[in-house]
Amino acid sequence: MSKKIVIIGAVAAGPKAACRLKRLRPDWEVTMVDQDSLISYGGCGIPYYVSGDVSDESELRATSFHVVRDAAFFEHSKGVLVRTRTRALAIDRKAKTVRVENMDSGAQEDLPYDQLMLATGARPFELPIPGADLDGVFTISDLHKAIEIKKRIAQGKVSRAVVIGGGAIGIEMAEAFTDLWGVETTLLELQPQLLPRLVDRHFATMLKQHLVDKGVAVHTGESAEVLIEGDPGQVGSVRTGKRTLAADLVVMAVGVRPRSELARAAGLDVAPFGGIKVNQRLQTSDANIYAAGDCIALTHLLTGKDTHTPLGSLANREGRIVADNMAGRPALFHGVLGSFIMKAFERCIASTGLTLEAARVEGFDADCALTAPADRAHFFPDQAVVILQLVFDRRSRRVLGLQAFGMMNDSISARVDAAAALIAKGGTVEDFGLLEMAYAPPFSSAIDSINAAAYVAENLCDDRLRQVELARFLQWMEDMDSEPDWAVLDLRHPVEAAPYVDKFGADRWTALEYGQVRARHGELSPDKTYILMCNAGPRSYEVQVFLDHLGTVDTLVLCGGMNVISRLGVDWYIR
Structure with a gap:
């Protein structure tokens, strides 16, 4: 039996749902409505169009085989009717109609539906400040x-x-x-x-x-x-x-705000921040109305709370889920971790799950393993440092998040994507330590960076490693009198350590090369707490284990070492 499907919104989730529906139910009548004249474009690509990486705006609206996705394309290639420059005014849930208005002629009509999808997206927030309406x-x-x-x-x-x-x-x-x-x-x-x-x-x-x-x-x-x-x-x-x-x-x-005015006016449930409430089938509080994309509230997989994650990738997956459920093919969307990645000039930054700060606010017994390894085999010509931080719960040992910063290449996306998949399944520190990653020197180290971060987390959980949090160390560097018994023990080559000894004095910054600690540990003061410093952290941990074995010196490891410090722009760092 043929059905009438109306989809309000034709940028990401809407077109995905429409095309999927026509593949599942080619006899159904699918209509998309959008108030814009340009539809089905990659909004996340706009900065790259402005920068010139994408040479023409039509590329953001084109298929992989270089056909522009306009109304004619959807009608002739997909069998979907598209009404552009058409605004949805109101939903009559009892009559199962949508009142729409042609924005050029002003003519209004009611579109009947058997099932309705809201893909109304989000609108940018405009600061309510004087001059916001000026040209430019x-x-x-x-x-x-x-x-x-x-x-x-x-x-x-x-x-x-x-x-x-x-x-x-x-x-x-x-x-x-x-x-x-x-x-x-x-x-x-x-x-x-x-x-x-x-x-x-x-x-x-x-x-x-x-x-x-x-x-x-x-x-x-x-x-x-x-x-x-x-x-x-x-x-x-x-x-x-x-x-x-x-x-x-x-x-x-x-920032952006969900476009949920239609839903709210129709009496559908809406979250306090404006996202349309949906279940795992992406149905709203009306079983005949679905919603997807930037207009909805999603469930965070770690906190269970409503969250807003406006990404084109999610919108497309959600559109497919809506189409499957409309067509009678049960499918669930369980929630999100808020995985994120972006480039900035030659650098890349990414995250998934919770930050350390957010995890603690949510009540987790959260800690983090901060590491600074090479992004591929250390002997490979173009290897570079990548900064990783694994956030985990000390009680349950469950991993809560991963953040990464490094060169603009594939090393970060591979680790964050792997972490997102494992975190969504409840992965623990041990699961991350055993995670199988493809290995070859141009792509990774034999001990993958994500495994190495897990090993640090495991040592922290088992109290084999004692660290000083980076923020506390930086605060001490600004005011060394705040911790009068602290001193840095610099384990790097003397040539690297010497400028800091000269700058801060041997009492505050002691140089003792890693390979000489076993022979010269007697020179260290039992009255000090030494902040162990190397380039990345592993040498500092080994020295801590050795000195703990002797039981004569108190130490804390600065995880990530100078590889992290050198990237923070602190005024005391010597380039």
């Missing part, structure tokens, strides 16, 4: 605005830009302006760090330092208060609480 102020809400931004830059109308918001989109836009176009760019973030809630502070700091090294001015703990007019009607500068920044173009990238 943009949000990244659709492809039209991206086209206009790139047009202005290409025409030479933009020499200075301010990006408000240090999330992924804001950082990607700042890179796009700086890297290809040479625009003088400033990035503002209200929170104390970039990528708030996505990574812990030291990972955000490493990213910030790389952006600064590449010419982006970054100000955290600071946001725009007023946008000031320059030429008549045109933005000319941005005033914060600390400075005034000249700007020909301003991008607001301060």
Whole structure:
């Protein structure tokens, strides 16, 4: 028996569901409605279109075989009717109709449905500050605005830009302006760090330092208060609480909010933050209405709480789940970990699961293993350091998250993706230690970096390793009198250690090369707590084990060592 399916929204989840439905039920009538004229595009690719990595906006709307996904494509190739420039006004759940309006003619009509899907996406949040309506102020809400931004830059109308918001989109836009176009760019973030809630502070700091090294001015703990007019009607500068920044173009990238007004007006359940509530079949509180994509509330697999994860990858998977269930093929969407990855110039940063800070807020007995190994075999020519942090619960030994920062290559995505799969299944520290990863020297070490992080976590859980948290160590470096009995024991080559001994004095920074500890340990003071320092951490751990065996000296290991410190931009680091 044929059914009428109406899908509101035609960017990611909607088109995926529509095409899947026509493959499962080719006799059904599927109609997509969208208020835009451009549909089914890769919104996550917008910064790369602005930067020039994607040369033309049509590439964001094209299939892998280079056919643009417009209304004609869906009708002739997929059998799906698409109504563009058509706004959905209201849902009548009793009559099972959707009132729609043609935005060009103003004509309204009711579309009947047997089953309805809401794929209304999310809208960017606009700061309610003076000057937000000036020309030259943009949000990244659709492809039209991206086209206009790139047009202005290409025409030479933009020499200075301010990006408000240090999330992924804001950082990607700042890179796009700086890297290809040479625009003088400033990035503002209200929170104390970039990528708030996505990574812990030291990972955000490493990213910030790389952006600064590449010419982006970054100000955290600071946001725009007023946008000031320059030429008549045109933005000319941005005033914060600390400075005034000249700007020909301003991008607001301060997050998005689910578009759930239709759902709320129809009496469907909506989470406090605005996401449409769905079950694991992605049904709303009305069994005949499904929802997917950036408009819904998802369940976090570790906390069990509602969360908002606006990603095109998730939207596509959710669209398939909706189609399967509509067609009578039971399928479940269990939830998300919030896996995330992005590039910034030559660096890559990624995470999955909970940060250490978030895990502790959620009540876990959380700790972390911070490591800094090579991203492939140490003898391979282009090996580079990757910083990994495994977050775990000490009581249950369950892994709660993984964060990574390193070169822009495949080493980070491979580890974070593997971690996401294992965390979703309840993986423990021991499971991560035994995780089988493909090995060859161009791709990894014989002891894979994710296994090595698990070994550190295991040692911490079993109290074989005592570490000093990075934040506490950095605080001590700012005020060494705060811990008067502490001193660094630098285990690196004397040439590496000597500048620090000269700078801080031998009483605070003691040099004793790793290979000489067994012969010269008697020179160490029993009245000090030594912070063991090497490049990555393994040598420090071995020395701690040896000194514990003797029982004469108290030590703490700085996990990650100088490989982490060198990436933080601290003023005492000697390059």
